[in-house]
Amino acid sequence: MTAWLFIAPAAIAYAAFVLVPLAMSFYYSFLRWDGIGEARFHGLTNYLTVLTDPKLLQIIGNAFQLVGYFTIIPVLLGLAVASVIRGHMAGPFGTATRTILFLPQVIPLVAAGIAWSWMFASTGVVNQGLRAIGMSDWARGWLGDFVWALPAVGIIGAWVLLGLCTMLLVTGITKIDPSLYEAARLDGARPWHEFRYITLPGLRQEIAVCVTLTVISALASFDIVYISTLGGPGITTTVPGLEIYRLAFAHRQVGLASALAIVLMVLVLISIAPIQWFAREKK
Amino acid sequence: MKTALSNTLVARGLIILLMIVTLLPFIAMFSAALAPQGTYPNGLQWPADPQWGNFVRAFEVSKMDQLLLSSTLIVLGVVPISVLIATMAGYGLAKLTTNKYKWLYLAFVFGLTLPFEAVITPLYYEVRALGLLNTRFAIILPLIGLYMPFGVYWMRAHFLNVPHDLTEAAQLDGATRWKEFWLVQVPLARPAIMSLTILLFLWTWNQFLLPVVLVQDPMQRTMAGALGAFQGQWGTDIPLLCAGALLILAPTIVLFLMFQRQFVAALMQGAVKG
Amino acid sequence: MRNQSRHALRIAALTLSVAATAGTALAAPSCGTDPVVLNSYFETGFPLPTRLAEEFTRQFPNVTFDIKEDQFANMMENSPRILSEPNAPDLIRVPSITDLVANNLLRNLDADFDALGWDQFPAGQLVQLRVEEGGRPRGTGSLYGMGINYSMTGVFYNKELAAQIGMTEAPKSVAELDALMAKAKEAGILPVMQWNKGTGGFAFPLQNLMGAYGAPEPINDWIFQKDGATINTADNLKAAEHLEGWIKAGYFPSDANAIEYFQMMSRFMGGEGLFMFNGDWESGNLDTNAKDKFGFFIMPSLEEGGRHASMSSPLTFGISANAANPECAAFFLDWVARNEEARKINVEVGGSNPGGPTDLPMPAVEPGSVTEQSLAAGATLAQDNGAMDFIANATGAIFAAGWTPELQKMVGGQQNAGGLLEAVQREYETQLSR
Numbered sequence: 001m002t003a004w005l006f007i008a009p010a011a012i013a014y015a016a017f018v019l020v021p022l023a024m025s026f027y028y029s030f031l032r033w034d035g036i037g038e039a040r041f042h043g044l045t046n047y048l049t050v051l052t053d054p055k056l057l058q059i060i061g062n063a064f065q066l067v068g069y070f071t072i073i074p075v076l077l078g079l080a081v082a083s084v085i086r087g088h089m090a091g092p093f094g095t096a097t098r099t100i101l102f103l104p105q106v107i108p109l110v111a112a113g114i115a116w117s118w119m120f121a122s123t124g125v126v127n128q129g130l131r132a133i134g135m136s137d138w139a140r141g142w143l144g145d146f147v148w149a150l151p152a153v154g155i156i157g158a159w160v161l162l163g164l165c166t167m168l169l170v171t172g173i174t175k176i177d178p179s180l181y182e183a184a185r186l187d188g189a190r191p192w193h194e195f196r197y198i199t200l201p202g203l204r205q206e207i208a209v210c211v212t213l214t215v216i217s218a219l220a221s222f223d224i225v226y227i228s229t230l231g232g233p234g235i236t237t238t239v240p241g242l243e244i245y246r247l248a249f250a251h252r253q254v255g256l257a258s259a260l261a262i263v264l265m266v267l268v269l270i271s272i273a274p275i276q277w278f279a280r281e282k283k
Numbered sequence: 284m285k286t287a288l289s290n291t292l293v294a295r296g297l298i299i300l301l302m303i304v305t306l307l308p309f310i311a312m313f314s315a316a317l318a319p320q321g322t323y324p325n326g327l328q329w330p331a332d333p334q335w336g337n338f339v340r341a342f343e344v345s346k347m348d349q350l351l352l353s354s355t356l357i358v359l360g361v362v363p364i365s366v367l368i369a370t371m372a373g374y375g376l377a378k379l380t381t382n383k384y385k386w387l388y389l390a391f392v393f394g395l396t397l398p399f400e401a402v403i404t405p406l407y408y409e410v411r412a413l414g415l416l417n418t419r420f421a422i423i424l425p426l427i428g429l430y431m432p433f434g435v436y437w438m439r440a441h442f443l444n445v446p447h448d449l450t451e452a453a454q455l456d457g458a459t460r461w462k463e464f465w466l467v468q469v470p471l472a473r474p475a476i477m478s479l480t481i482l483l484f485l486w487t488w489n490q491f492l493l494p495v496v497l498v499q500d501p502m503q504r505t506m507a508g509a510l511g512a513f514q515g516q517w518g519t520d521i522p523l524l525c526a527g528a529l530l531i532l533a534p535t536i537v538l539f540l541m542f543q544r545q546f547v548a549a550l551m552q553g554a555v556k557g
Numbered sequence: 558m559r560n561q562s563r564h565a566l567r568i569a570a571l572t573l574s575v576a577a578t579a580g581t582a583l584a585a586p587s588c589g590t591d592p593v594v595l596n597s598y599f600e601t602g603f604p605l606p607t608r609l610a611e612e613f614t615r616q617f618p619n620v621t622f623d624i625k626e627d628q629f630a631n632m633m634e635n636s637p638r639i640l641s642e643p644n645a646p647d648l649i650r651v652p653s654i655t656d657l658v659a660n661n662l663l664r665n666l667d668a669d670f671d672a673l674g675w676d677q678f679p680a681g682q683l684v685q686l687r688v689e690e691g692g693r694p695r696g697t698g699s700l701y702g703m704g705i706n707y708s709m710t711g712v713f714y715n716k717e718l719a720a721q722i723g724m725t726e727a728p729k730s731v732a733e734l735d736a737l738m739a740k741a742k743e744a745g746i747l748p749v750m751q752w753n754k755g756t757g758g759f760a761f762p763l764q765n766l767m768g769a770y771g772a773p774e775p776i777n778d779w780i781f782q783k784d785g786a787t788i789n790t791a792d793n794l795k796a797a798e799h800l801e802g803w804i805k806a807g808y809f810p811s812d813a814n815a816i817e818y819f820q821m822m823s824r825f826m827g828g829e830g831l832f833m834f835n836g837d838w839e840s841g842n843l844d845t846n847a848k849d850k851f852g853f854f855i856m857p858s859l860e861e862g863g864r865h866a867s868m869s870s871p872l873t874f875g876i877s878a879n880a881a882n883p884e885c886a887a888f889f890l891d892w893v894a895r896n897e898e899a900r901k902i903n904v905e906v907g908g909s910n911p912g913g914p915t916d917l918p919m920p921a922v923e924p925g926s927v928t929e930q931s932l933a934a935g936a937t938l939a940q941d942n943g944a945m946d947f948i949a950n951a952t953g954a955i956f957a958a959g960w961t962p963e964l965q966k967m968v969g970g971q972q973n974a975g976g977l978l979e980a981v982q983r984e985y986e987t988q989l990s991r
Binding site for chain 3: 034036121235
């Protein structure tokens with residue numbers, strides 16, 4: 001009884017603003033409704049549309065492409081940095097590093113979007129840099145380019161997540177028993193082998209954390225895209241989050257928006273599950 | 284010896300490069316913020332005649348003082364309550380329930396990976412039915428609910444690590460329980476509560492989707508939402524936009540620099556556990 | 558008792574007739590004398606409505622404006638939601654009204670039309686703002702919006718660059734325009750500065766070309782959602798192919814898809830680009846900020862002496878169906894068209910025809926200014942009866958979901974003329990079937 005009194009407030013808040021809306025989302029997803037007039041039952045049609053409409057499939061695909069940038073770049077770069085700087089994070093230099101690398105985590109994604117929109121602008125810093133090293137041919141309007149807009153958005157996400165992943169991995173690496181490295185060195189192991197057989201297994205947990213976090217932020221991205229490209233050019237950078245927002249509030253297709261929302265939720269769960277399982281397996 | 288030294292150099296060089304990449308967008312914004320108003324600045328350059336006045340004008344047009352107040356009110360509405368009820372529930376789930384109630388815990392955890400977009404449409408209609416659209420409560424109430432999965436998960440994890448004999452001392456009746464919770468458990472949980480507070484503060488301050496959908500008036504929004512509106516209104520003037528964006532960022536960055544250690548610790552633990 | 562009431566009736570009748578002769582009915586919407594705050598939602602980057610609001614407050618100190626602004630693309634997407642909320646704006650810039658009318662989100666202005674005597678306005682000015690019950694077709698039915706001014710699109714040109722390539726007068730046919738562009742390209746001058754990020758700015762040259770290749774009427778039918786109308790016609794295909802030719806010839810900036818509207822303005826005013834397809838709402842801006850440097854001409858017809866047709870539409874404002882101060886908002890819209898000072902601001906800042914009753918004098922403009930040229934172009938257009946609404950206003954979402962992405966694809970070399978029209982038509986039909 002007492003337990004319930006302790007748990008109830010949280011449970012009520014959670015039910016009222018997460019579980020009930022989620023159930024409503026599920027209910028809406030079977031309707032054909034413009035959000036104002038009368039709703040009609042629409043069966044599984046909305047789900048069928050989400051899973052067959054080439055536009056919506058491309059939009060879902062975009063989110064998975066973003067995973068490539070949001071996840072792979074921070075994790076790989078973070079691993080590289082972590083294995084090189086193992087043990088160099090003490091003192092004021094370490095503090096400065098931590099502080100700076102964490103900055104992107106502290107600021108709103110909107111600000112990251114604004115800053116990078118300006119970096120990627122035709123007259124922005126990226127093009128300035130390219131021209132300075134004689135690669136003027138490469139200068140372009142990055143966020144308006146059919147080939148490069150999505151990678152550019154991906155870079156923004158990678159920038160935001162890089163510091164956090166790096167620091168997680170650096171911290172993880174200090175927890176690995178140093179004697180393992182010494183023993184390996186005595187055996188004449190190459191750096192690559194050290195990395196492959198000591199560092200990587202030792203960081204299993206941290207890598208899983210990084211991957212989980214970054215995959216979620218890629219699949220559920222909204223802020224960065226809304227600010228930097230609004231989904232263009234064409235629909236090359238439109239992500240499910242943005243499309244849900246548009247369908248629900250601009251195009252007034254609440255049913256379809258909700259179906260896409262449910263599909264997005266399921267996709268996140270499906271993507272995360274194997275990572276969690278992988279992390280737990282060899283604990 | 285020599286390889287160790289060169290190793291250090293490589294390591295430092297790599298870190299410094301990483302730091303430059305991290306800072307570059309901020310520096311670019313800063314240089315653009317000093318260009319004459321209404322122009323399109325050209326890349327990274329120190330302007331011949333830095334227009335510090337852009338910051339003053341950005342402060343005025345963004346009504347920074349009101350924005351700060353609004354964000355602060357929202358944070359005050361969300362964070363203390365969230366932390367309190369999450370702590371209570373964490374304690375309840377960790378110490379007062381048996382395995383039979385594992386499902387309750389799992390129900391909370393289920394929300395951990397939930398993208399906010401999945402519930403934003405019904406939230407809109409729910410908040411509208413409550414008559415709260417365009418008020419700060421439209422952001423405050425849903426956020427409290429949306430933070431529960433993480434908050435409860437976080438606090439439960441803390442309380443699970445508290446040795447059992449502490450609690451066994453005060454068994455049974457509710458009033459005693461309540462006392463024990465406040466006088467023994469909460470003080471002991473201070474580090475965990477502190478970290479949770481920092482994380483929820485940051486997430487609230489930086490929340491964008493909810494204000495965009497639920498609140499039109501920038502003066503009733505969070506900082507991130509206000510920044511979005513600022514971009515909508517002044518995005519056509521790059522120097523002013525950059526100046527305004529930097530101003531809007533300033534309070535968080537100052538807080539972050541002041542409490543750097545606590546922030547970093549909270550973010551790292553938050554990541555690991557979340 | 559009986560006598561008294563008859564007396565009262567007579568007084569009422571008398572007042573009524575006095576009011577009628579004065580040109581306004583008895584209960585004409587006004588802002589009263591109590592303090593009123595007009596909740597307003599305007600488009601970012603266009604100072605005209607705000608300037609008018611300031612002048613209005615000067616003349617009617619009890620009325621103040623609470624103005625929020627957003628960029629065009631955001632406005633298009635946000636307006637249905639904002640209008641459906643309890644404290645919906647009194648005054649709102651509404652690019653496209655059909656969907657809003659279908660959902661009963663806009664105030665029916667028929668009563669204001671009668672009360673404020675808008676029958677004195679040329680009927681043609683209001684045609685685009687009339688919608689039949691249920692949201693379609695447009696062009697007939699009740700009035701749901703008013704224009705703050707009546708603008709048209711055409712071609713701006715940079716006088717200095719024009720002199721460099723020996724352009725002495727406005728082109729009289731599309732072929733002449735082509736020749737000028739080719740000449741500019743040869744001389745190393747960017748022929749056309751055009752934006753295509755955020756919203757598809759290539760819709761301007763495309764619609765101008767459509768007007769040159771075919772009659773405006775079928776295009777208006779399509780925009781007004783008449784049954785069976787299609788954008789995918791033989792004439793429009795030729796127009797789209799012509800545009801594709803310009804793109805392939807490199808007449809537009811290669812990074813057009815990354816150029817936003819205001820970036821285009823800034824670059825064009827900075828001397829980049831011989832031409833720019835845009836609306837006369839920028840005339841006032843160019844006259845103020847770059848005096849004597851730019852000119853304006855109407856899109857030439859296909860053959861010399863042919864009929865001119867161009868996008869020309871009101872800068873539409875609506876009043877929310879559940880606005881708190883609808884009458885004051887209606888009075889403001891009336892005032893904008895009639896008040897001398899307002900009309901002056903309208904021409905000076907807006908650069909376009911202020912509309913209103915035909916017998917009101919047109920505010921004076923400076924000779925040789927861009928505004929003078931664009932007003933003259935407007936007269937030509939009226940003569941040829943060639944006004945079309947904007948193809949992006951056909952439905953609420955056709956710009957965001959049809960034209961913009963498809964035009965961006967075309968610029969990016971991922972879509973051809975036929976595919977563009979087909980895709981837009983398909984999107985249009987999907988939207989109408991909802």
